[in-house]
Amino acid sequence: MKLLLGFFATLPNINLTNDDKCFQIDIPNEWSWFFLRRKQLLLFLQDATHLATKWRNRLLSDIADLTIGNKKANMFHLENIVKTYNSKFDHALVMSDLNPSDRQNYRSCEKVSSDEVLAILESNDDTYATFLYIKLLRYIIDAFINKATSIRDRFYFAWTIVFVCRLRKAWLNLEFKSSTQKSRDNYFITKPAYYSVEINAHILLYLILLVHEGSLPSESLQIPLFSNQSRESIFRSSRSLTGTQSTMVNFTVKGKFSEKIP
Template sequence: MKLLLGFFATPPNINLTNDDKCLQIDIPGADLTVGNKKANMLHLENIVKTYNSKFDHALVMSDLNPSDRQNYRSCEKVSSDEVLAILESNDDTYATFLYIKLLRYIIDAFINKATSIRDRLYFAWTIVFVCRLWKAWLNLEFKSSTQKSRDNYFITKPAYYSVEINAHILLYLILLVHEGSLPSESLQIPLFSNQSRESIFRSSRSLTGTQSTMVNFTVKGKFSEKIP
């Protein structure tokens, strides 16, 4: 908006205000491959279109193409037991099933409050070992390809490193608590997630007027009184 109103200076050789493509960002896509199968968003779209009753999967098209890329609620619905059961029943959707199953394990390991510590450790390291095997298979299967090409068949490096780091930190926390170096309260793993803070912001925005979604935390006392 500031650019269109002339707030910023216009470079002499680039017409920013009249070129529709100059500010577009070309985000590269991935071609996640497991064996001879590929993970594809079309598999989820087919579930929405094929099943007449939403009670079978609880998905809607907006869950697959959310305007908010950090829509955690849609992520929960996509990785539900019902959706995983539908994907698992079809051999053609095996890669999509595996990818979403890993996503579900991440939720159960680090976000779900009902998961026990033993299960958290199991889910976290299952993700790590599956990703390691997946990556090793890709390096062997496509060894004649460049590293950049092989990376296109795998999850992003930040996601992979995050899986490894979180699993090691979880194990380290458990060992510290077992040795008595940390209290047992340190194993409240969901508190490390940002979802608890996101829920507070959602609650605070619901307390604002209809014309504004801004949150003013200077009125800390009033805000604390309204949140149970």
């Protein structure tokens, strides 16, 4: 992905910007914070559902030390909410939502970052670091998954995450400059998650500029449709049309429906 976009990486023997069909935008020279090249042959987003689960899994990790200031973000604050509150109607959390082994539990991401949970975390100074971390998870969901989010808010949420991550990364490099890179990585989100955040925010802004310049229709800003989840849902629904004894994996939509419709 980084190679195709030219995002701090290049293909040594292939030039993807010579094609006449390349997209191109005008980037102001003062945009020193924008790292995507002007011409792009392909535009794509990292699957936001997987990004959200990566963000959640980092919080539940035993290795990560997500210290923010003099506070630490960790899963024990969430466990305490489940154990302390008598009714789960106050937060809707259950202990299975905090199971680190269930790494693809996207529903847990939505529940952990709900308004009710965020309000509980924000009200306590000891859990404020956890609140900030989960607030960024909520921004990921609102920026790239939530269909009701306006494009202005998507832009705000996406780039807020980016700049917070950049500041965090810069602070770690200064604070722990004598430590190894591996040690510093324990205080930060994983590299795949960080690059996914950066790439998604850059592509979002790139699409906005293309639409603004008239190179793409406004329908191109239907960001949730960039997710793999909708296509996987179609595949699962199509598979359900087969019998219980079917072992077919690959098929075409035309072929599948021609079998069902006389």
